[in-house]
């Protein structure tokens with residue numbers, strides 16, 4: 614008996630939120646709908662965070678589909694997230710790039726935010742590079758640093774907010790996926806070596822990303838607490854996508870751009886703001902493009 618039928622047979626109450634997660638066959642239909650609009654068959658997916666959509670500039674022979682034209686896709690409402698699916702070639706390899714993502718704070722349920730990842734899986738994507746803008750918690754981090762993500766803290770998950778809540782479809786992956794190896798070690802090592810070869814060592818780090826729901830930025834005490842528990846950077850995305858990608862066996866690399874330093878002192882006049890986030894994205898855009906395109910050149914897909 615499949616998981617959804619089992620839930621019903623036990624008389625379990627499933628919230629409308631959970632039942633509205635798309636079944637495998639509908640994700641297949643959406644995938645087919647998209648693939649009819651492009652001749653590319655990518656094995657690599659890229660998700661661009663706030664202000665990082667410039668990565669699309671490196672894509673050759675781009676074919677673009679607006680999220681609004683795709684059944685079930687969440688439409689971006691945040692500045693710095695164009696809301697377009699870009700197919701094309703990066704370093705000679707076919708890729709699909711999400712120019713912008715959806716976030717919990719926009720009001721989207723997690724299954725909708727993460728739908729594009731399942732669609733990528735059914736398209737044939739085996740490796741995902743996921744990027745975000747984040748606030749630096751680590752006292753050694755500077756604005757403009759790029760952090761290779763080695764692990765995450767799913768803070769919303771502490772209260773049951775996880776994109777895998779609800780009946781599990783084994784066609785996507787197991788009921789209880791391990792998360793301790795979510796950020797592929799081989800990809801992290803390659804990224805570190807390439808950063809060194811490109812002369813980027815001064816601003817490329819490796820650390821832990823923590824996700825909060827947003828949209829308000831963190832208080833001083835929240836930042837202090839997050840630093841104490843081992844987080845190096847804080848943001849409002851990425852973790853749900855990584856959980857869903859890892860669940861369905863996609864290899865993942867995560868990159869955070871440190872767009873601002875978190876305020877750690879009670880009497881500091883400094884405040885986090887989205888304008889600074891977008892400006893830093895612009896400032897580091899070319900270096901991020903170089904790091905990602907050089908990695909892609911080397912990737913065995």
Ligand SMILES: O=P(O)(O)O[C@@H]1C[C@H](O)[C@@H](CO)O1
Pocket residue numbers: 661662663664691714716744745746747827848849850851886887890
């Ligand atoms: O999509 P990401 O995680 O890059 O966006 C970050 C978090 C908020 O959406 C926004 C705050 O400036 O940037």
